[in-house]
Amino acid sequence: MNNHEIDYKLYGDDMQFVEVELDPEETVIAEAGSLMMMDDQIKMETIFGDGSGSQGGGIVGKLFGAGKRIISGESLFMTTFTNNGQGKKHVSFASPYPGKIIPMDLSEINGKLICQKDAFLAAAKGVAVGIEFQRKIGTGFFGGEGFIMQKLEGDGIAFVHAGGTIHKRELQPGETIRVDTGCLVAMTGDVDYNIEFVSGVKTALFGGEGLFFATLRGPGTVxxxxxxxxxxxxxxxxxxxxxxxSKGEGSIAGGLFDILGGDRK
Incomplete structure (x- = not known):
């Protein structure tokens, strides 16, 4: 293992947080603003770069890693949390909105995960948080999540957050599914990803589901x-x-006040 081997525990159901257990000198990286709480003797430090801790070229390499994050629409900075104490310490990270936190062991998915640019929450130190350029220009312009998606690489644990209920789908070779572009959270690197135009003028204009959806072709996991x-x-x-x-949506009184133009105190 090149990454730090962290232990963790998930708490909650719809508004989850993850508690990471750090042995002495172990480090976890996280997006700025995701911290919930941490024990004493954990050192918090703001860093440039992709979090892997392996950029070469000194300041030039760090600026390059930070620049990749700017391109993907993320913050210029990442935060590291290191256990400087003698025993085990804990640090917790909270999900930003209702949904689920998904632990991803990158060593079990060939060391690479492609995800929405705002899905990454935290990871063991050594996981590189980069960008993934889609092969097809149409995917970039019409994919709903932009031309660039995040790429997590390494052999450690990463935590990804998504909204509502999360469905894991194993795609067989040649199997294809179509997904609303906003509903795609993550996929393994072997999934072929493209954008398809909704056929039919009436469907596109009045269907209420947008003009494009993602086509995902196996093998792989989404x-x-x-x-x-x-x-x-x-x-x-x-x-x-x-x-x-409506100020009183779902109530007769609220509808009456709307009709009369009144304002309830």
Missing amino acids: WIQSLPFSRLASRVFAAAPERGG
């Missing part, structure tokens, strides 16, 4: 989420009173 954050946010935004939503 993880799909039932509630993308963008979908949840759009419903909340649409229901806000300032955007025409």
Whole structure:
């Protein structure tokens, strides 16, 4: 193992957090802002780069790793948490919205995972958080998640977060499924990923499911989420009173006040 061998425990159901157990001098990396709590004698440090700790070229290599994260739309910085004490210590990271935290052992999936750019939560030190350029330009322009997706490489544990219920699907060689672009969480590196236009003008304009969906062809493994954050946010935004939503949605009184133009205190 080139990565630090961390132990962990998941807590909660819909609003989960992961508690990572660190032996002395073990380190975990995480996205900035994901920390929930940590024990005493854990040193927190902000770093440039991809978190692998193996960039060459000194400052040039670190700037290159940080630049890759900027291209993928992530923060310039990552945070490391190192146990500087004598015994075992714990540090916990919380999910940013309702959903599930998925532990990924990269050594079991050929050392590579491709995921949405906002799916990565934390990982053992040594896991490189980079970018994955899609082979087809159409995938980039119309994929819903942009031309670039995140790429996690190494042989350690990484934690990925997604919304709603998570469904793991094993694809056989040649087997193909079509997925809403926002519902795709992650896939192994051997899955062929492309974007397909929704056929039929009426379906595209009035179907309510967008103009494009992802086609995933096996062999490989994919993880799909039932509630993308963008979908949840759009419903909340649409229901806000300032955007025409009802102040008392679901109630007779609320509808009456809307009709009369009243404002409840």
